[in-house]
Each structure stands twice: as structure tokens, then as C-alpha cells.
Amino acid sequence: MAKRIDVSGLNVYYGAFRAVEDVSMTIEPRSVTAFIGPSGCGKSTYLRALNRMHEVIPGTRVEGKVLLDDQDIYAANVDPVAVRGQIGMVFQRPNPFPTMSIYDNVIAGVRLNGRRMPKAELDALVERALRGANLWNEVKDRLNRPGAGLSGGQQQRLCIARAIAVRPDVLLMDEPCSALDPISTLAIEDLIAELKTEYTIVIVTHNMQQAARVSETTAFFNLSAPGKGGMLVEMGDTNKIFTNPDKKDTENYITGRFG
Amino acid sequence: MSTLTTPPAAPGAGVSLLSRSLPRWAPAATLAGSAAVVAAVLVAVGAFGLAQWTVLSVLLFAVTITAASASVEGGRRAKDRLVTTLVYVCFGLAMIPLVSVLWTTVQNGVLRLDPYFLQTSMRNVLARDDAGGAYHAIMGTLIVTGWATVISVPVGLMTAIYLVEYGRGRLAQAITFFVDVMTGIPSIVAGLFIAALWLQLFGAGNFMGFAGSCALSVLMIPVVVRSSEEMLKLVPNELREASYALGVPKWRTIVKVVLPTSIAGVTTGVMIAIARIIGETAPLLVTAGFTDSINFNAFDSRMITLPVYVYRQISQGGQIPFERAWAAALTLIVIVMALNLLARLVSRIFAPRTGR
Numbered sequence: 320m321a322k323r324i325d326v327s328g329l330n331v332y333y334g335a336f337r338a339v340e341d342v343s344m345t346i347e348p349r350s351v352t353a354f355i356g357p358s359g360c361g362k363s364t365y366l367r368a369l370n371r372m373h374e375v376i377p378g379t380r381v382e383g384k385v386l387l388d389d390q391d392i393y394a395a396n397v398d399p400v401a402v403r404g405q406i407g408m409v410f411q412r413p414n415p416f417p418t419m420s421i422y423d424n425v426i427a428g429v430r431l432n433g434r435r436m437p438k439a440e441l442d443a444l445v446e447r448a449l450r451g452a453n454l455w456n457e458v459k460d461r462l463n464r465p466g467a468g469l470s471g472g473q474q475q476r477l478c479i480a481r482a483i484a485v486r487p488d489v490l491l492m493d494e495p496c497s498a499l500d501p502i503s504t505l506a507i508e509d510l511i512a513e514l515k516t517e518y519t520i521v522i523v524t525h526n527m528q529q530a531a532r533v534s535e536t537t538a539f540f541n542l543s544a545p546g547k548g549g550m551l552v553e554m555g556d557t558n559k560i561f562t563n564p565d566k567k568d569t570e571n572y573i574t575g576r577f578g
Numbered sequence: 579m580s581t582l583t584t585p586p587a588a589p590g591a592g593v594s595l596l597s598r599s600l601p602r603w604a605p606a607a608t609l610a611g612s613a614a615v616v617a618a619v620l621v622a623v624g625a626f627g628l629a630q631w632t633v634l635s636v637l638l639f640a641v642t643i644t645a646a647s648a649s650v651e652g653g654r655r656a657k658d659r660l661v662t663t664l665v666y667v668c669f670g671l672a673m674i675p676l677v678s679v680l681w682t683t684v685q686n687g688v689l690r691l692d693p694y695f696l697q698t699s700m701r702n703v704l705a706r707d708d709a710g711g712a713y714h715a716i717m718g719t720l721i722v723t724g725w726a727t728v729i730s731v732p733v734g735l736m737t738a739i740y741l742v743e744y745g746r747g748r749l750a751q752a753i754t755f756f757v758d759v760m761t762g763i764p765s766i767v768a769g770l771f772i773a774a775l776w777l778q779l780f781g782a783g784n785f786m787g788f789a790g791s792c793a794l795s796v797l798m799i800p801v802v803v804r805s806s807e808e809m810l811k812l813v814p815n816e817l818r819e820a821s822y823a824l825g826v827p828k829w830r831t832i833v834k835v836v837l838p839t840s841i842a843g844v845t846t847g848v849m850i851a852i853a854r855i856i857g858e859t860a861p862l863l864v865t866a867g868f869t870d871s872i873n874f875n876a877f878d879s880r881m882i883t884l885p886v887y888v889y890r891q892i893s894q895g896g897q898i899p900f901e902r903a904w905a906a907a908l909t910l911i912v913i914v915m916a917l918n919l920l921a922r923l924v925s926r927i928f929a930p931r932t933g934r
């Protein structure tokens with residue numbers, strides 16, 4: 320569980336457009352790494368390249384290396400499906416499966432993959448995942464109701480439960496709170512703080528306080544030039560980035576002078 | 579702090595938001611009044627008839643309500659009244675043929691539609707005999723349409739899946755183009771195509787129900803492709819990505835997430851396609867032929883369906899064949915309606931639940 324990610328020289332292209340330019344970084348296990356930066360600077364693109372989710376968009380291409388511990392996830396005969404099984408993802412908008420109950424949503428990773436498990440084990444898995452996502456107490460009496468009937472914040476925690484139920488090593492979160500109210504946001508932040516004891520967590524956020532509150536390490540992305548792709552400007556200890564960044568751009572962004 | 583500037587006066591400030599309007603009962607009263615006036619005038623000149631009464635009443639109503647509205651409520655409301663009247667009139671016009679067809683069919687159909695009619699074939703019955711029924715045609719309709727559905731749904735659905743989930747570039751474009759072309763094929767051409775194919779494969783005079791099913795498939799497949807394609811496109815990409823992010827392969831995502839999410843719409847589309855082909859006559863005449871006997875085997879000898887049965891009866895002439903034809907037509911409508919109800923039930927059962 321909880322693996323290190325080592326990225327070197329990663330470029331991501333949409334057709335001819337280079338959306339992410341030459342990013343290298345190391346993401347430590349059992350910690351939270353936050354990506355911040357203005358809209359359109361390629362944070363989502365880069366994040367999706369970390370578990371090969373970008374490949375579902377036609378015309379995308381990647382250059383560079385992404386090591387999960389010692390394995391290159393872009394090596395020749397690596398199955399992207401297997402990669403995604405180890406590197407889970409939570410999206411900006413909660414997206415529970417509308418045809419499934421809360422219970423079935425949590426075990427979707429098992430069911431959709433056609434794996435069989437005794438009922439008792441499934442029950443235990445559901446409880447563990449929902450407890451892990453701080454949702455158990457709210458839904459334990461209505462596990463068979465549709466997942467789409469929950470509030471937005473509950474749906475997002477259901478999606479997190481669904482993601483951790485497949486026991487990934489890494490959890491990627493793309494602005495998981497941007498569609499949520501402050502109370503639900505706090506619930507998710509608490510959850511992230513608990514999850515980092517077991518997982519490697521990467522979170523994209525537009526909320527500076529959130530980055531400061533939840534992360535150990537912060538990476539600041541910016542456009543390399545207007546109309547061009549995004550690049551990594553600076554990465555380091557969250558405290559340092561927010562109090563004493565090395566680069567002028569970082570300071571300007573954090574103090575709200577642009578972006 | 580800077581001083582607050584006073585907001586600029588709103589345009590038309592000081593003018594009341596209230597405006598004069600006709601009372602709510604005005605349209606009803608005007609309609610009743612118009613009808614009464616027109617009736618009186620028509621009776622006076624001795625030319626009363628339902629048609630002229632309706633048309634003139636509606637005309638008078640449209641003029642009166644628009645004029646009244648223009649003088650009391652102003653131009654915009656008057657236009658609204660006029661267009662509202664127009665829309666209702668068009669709706670009424672569109673309903674006339676529908677109601678009329680249903681009415682005529684029921685009126686003529688019930689003369690002969692009884693359990694005997696539903697349970698007897700035309701075997702050894704002369705055209706003018708007061709006997710015989712459509713049992714063989716009902717069974718033929720169900721069998722021929724059933725086989726057509728069995729062929730068309732997998733082919734059409736998989737084509738739609740290919741187009742939405744996999745298709746890129748030339749091949750997908752070509753398929754879309756040919757599906758569009760197929761949608762426009764006259765049904766008799768589909769029939770002739772299969773008839774020619776059967777001639778090549780089995781020699782002359784080889785009518786069978788399954789040939790009819792194949793001809794109907796040519797008509798049904800493009801409808802299924804089109805409607806399923808639209809339904810699959812409606813499935814949000816986020817659901818596919820949610821599934822991929824759990825490490826689920828693409829084919830399982832399609833089978834277990836995309837299809838269940840869109841099943842209600844796909845079912846409705848299939849039902850519409852069935853309704854489209856169940857009433858076909860021409861392609862069946864040249865492929866399945868017709869017969870007076872019961873035949874359950876789609877792969878051997880002639881088979882008759884309800885539309886062909888209707889055609890056969892009407893072309894024989896006489897009162898009793900006429901009644902048989904209408905009874906068969908009514909049976910067909912009932913079957914289509916039953917299928918529609920079934921489809922609604924199915925989509926109700928499968929529809930995504932929000933629980934709210």
C-alpha cells in the first residue's frame with residue numbers, strides 16, 4: 320500500500336497542443352500533495368496522466384516516465400486497466416452510478432470487474448469503505464437506496480468510498496470539493512487527513528486555505544506563456560511555499576495578485 | 579469608504595407594473611359567443627352544417643379575441659392571443675386524422691372482433707363465408723416480427739455501440755452515412771432485395787416467414803441504430819470515467835455501466851422500431867407470401883401477417899372480407915399499443931433511480 324510516484328520529463332499532448340510541459344516531480348507515499356495554479360494550466364491533464372486516464376480522450380499522447388515505486392506505468396506491456404486499479408481517482412463532480420444503490424456503488428469496483436465474493440465479505444468491505452469515507456453513520460440504514468439520492472457532499476464521499484474499496488495505492492483527487500458546500504468540504508478535508516495514513520494522496524485545488532490545511536507538499540503550476548501549455552513552477556514543503564516561496568510568480572499567485 | 583451613488587432611475591420608473599387585461603373568462607365567453615352568433619346566422623340563411631359552423635366559429639373567435647385584446651391589453655398580448663389560438667387550431671387539425679382513424683377502425687373492427695375471430699384461421703373458408711378468422715395472421719405477425727427483432731436488435735445495438743464508444747474516422751463516418759441511406763430505403767426495395775437473395779440461395783418460389791423477417795430487418799436496423807446511438811450518447815462521460823478509474827476494462831464499462839444507464843431509452847427505441855415494421859405489407863408480399871393456413875415454422879413455406887391479411891381480405895371484395903379486414907386492423911393496433919405499454923413498463927423498471 321501507499322506507493323511513491325516518480326515523474327520525470329512528462330509531456331502531455333492533445334493532438335499537436337502540448338498541454339503539460341516537461342514536468343518532473345516526486346510524490347511521497349503516506350502524504351498529501353496539493354497541486355495549485357490558475358485554470359487551464361494543465362493540472363487536471365497532468366493528474367490524469369498519472370493513472371493513464373487521459374487515454375480515454377482520443378488524440379492524447381504522453382512522453383516521459385512515471386514510476387510507481389519501481390514500475391514504469393508507461394512501459395511497453397503495462398495494462399492501463401491494471402494501472403487504474405492501483406491508482407484511483409475522484410472527480411470534480413460527484414458521479415455515483417445512477418443505476419446502483421449505495422451498497423452497489425461502493426462495491427462497484429468488485430462487481431463491475433466480475434469478481435465474486437461471499438456476501439459476508441462484501442458487507443464487511445462496504446462497511447469498511449464507508450467508515451473510511453466517514454459516511455457509514457449517515458447511510459447505514461439505507462444502503463439499498465439509490466446513491467444518486469444523497470446530498471452532493473455525501474455523494475462525493477460515496478465516490479471516495481467507492482475509490483478506496485478497490486484498495487488502491489494512490490488516490491488522485493481533481494478538485495473534489497469545488498462542487499460542495501463548506502460543511503461537506505470540511506468533512507472531506509478531515510477524511511483526507513485520515514486517509515493519508517494509508518494512501519498516497521494527490522489533490523488539485525483552487526482553494527489556497529485548503530491546500531495549506533491538508534497538504535504536506537505543494538506544487539505550483541502555471542502557464543509557460545500565454546496560449547501555451549502549463550509547467551511546474553515550484554514544488555516544496557507547503558509551509559515554505561505559502562510563507563516564503565522561491566519564485567516571484569508563486570508569491571503573486573498565493574497572495575492573490577493573479578490567477 | 580466611498581459614498582454610495584444613488585442607483586440610476588430604472589427605465590419607466592414611476593409607471594405602475596399593473597396593466598389592464600381581459601378577465602380570465604374572456605376566451606371561453608368569446609368562444610361561446612362566436613359559436614352562438616355563427617349558429618344563428620347559419621340557421622337564418624339556412625346553411626347550417628357542422629363543418630362550416632366549426633370553421634366560421636373559430637375564425638370569428640380568433641378575430642374577436644385578438645381585437646378585444648388589442649384594444650384592452652395592447653399589441654404584445656394581442657399577438658399572444660392570436661398565436662395561442664393558432665396553436666390550438668393546429669393541434670385540433672393534427673388530432674382529426676388520428677381520432678378519425680382510431681374511430682373508424684374501432685367502429686368497423688368490433689363487428690367481427692370476437693374470440694372466434696382470434697382463434698380461427700382461414701383454412702377451408704371461402705371468402706364470402708360467414709366464418710374464418712385471423713389466428714394464422716396474428717401468429718405470423720408475432721413470429722415474423724419476432725425474428726426481425728431478434729436479428730435487428732443485436733446488430734443495431736452493437737453498431738450503435740461501435741459508433742458511440744469506438745468509432746473514429748472514415749469507417750465510422752461511412753457507417754453513419756449508410757445507416758442514413760438505409761433509413762430512406764422504400765420498403766418494397768428491401769423486400770425485393772431479400773426476394774432476389776432468396777432466389778439466388780434457394781431457387782424460385784421459396785417463400786418463408788424468415789425471408790420476411792430479413793426484409794423487415796433491413797428496415798428496422800437503421801431505426802434501432804439511430805435511436806440507440808442517441809441514447810448511448812446521453813450517458814454522461816463522467817460515468818464511463820468513474821468506471822475506468824476503478825480499474826474496469828472498457829467492455830465491462832459498456833456492458834455494466836453504459837447499457838444499464840441507457841436501457842430505458844434503448845428499449846423505447848426498439849419498441850418504436852417494432853411499431854415501424856409491424857405494419858409493413860409490401861416487403862412481406864414478395865418474401866413471406868400469403869396463406870390461409872396456420873404455420874408456426876418461419877423456415878418452411880408461406881406465412882401471412884396481419885397487414886397482408888388486411889390487404890388480402892380487402893382485395894377480395896364483399897361485406898364479410900371487409901369486416902375481417904377491419905377486425906384484423908384493430909387487432910394490429912391493439913398489439914402495437916400493448917407493445918408500447920410493455921415498453922413503458924420495461925423502461926419504468928430499468929430507469930435510473932434518483933430516490934428523491
Ligand SMILES: Nc1ncnc2c1ncn2[C@@H]1O[C@H](COP(=O)(O)OP(=O)(O)O)[C@@H](O)[C@H]1O
Binds near residue numbers: 361362363365
Ligand atoms: N479534451 C481536451 N482536448 C483538447 N484540449 C484540452 C482537453 N482538455 C483540456 N485541454 C486543454 O489543456 C489545457 C489544460 O487543461 P486542464 O488540464 O483542464 O487545466 P486545469 O485543470 O489546470 O484547469 C487547457 O489549455 C485546455 O484547453
Ligand SMILES: [Mg+2]
Binds near residue numbers: 362363364493
Ligand atoms: Mg481542472
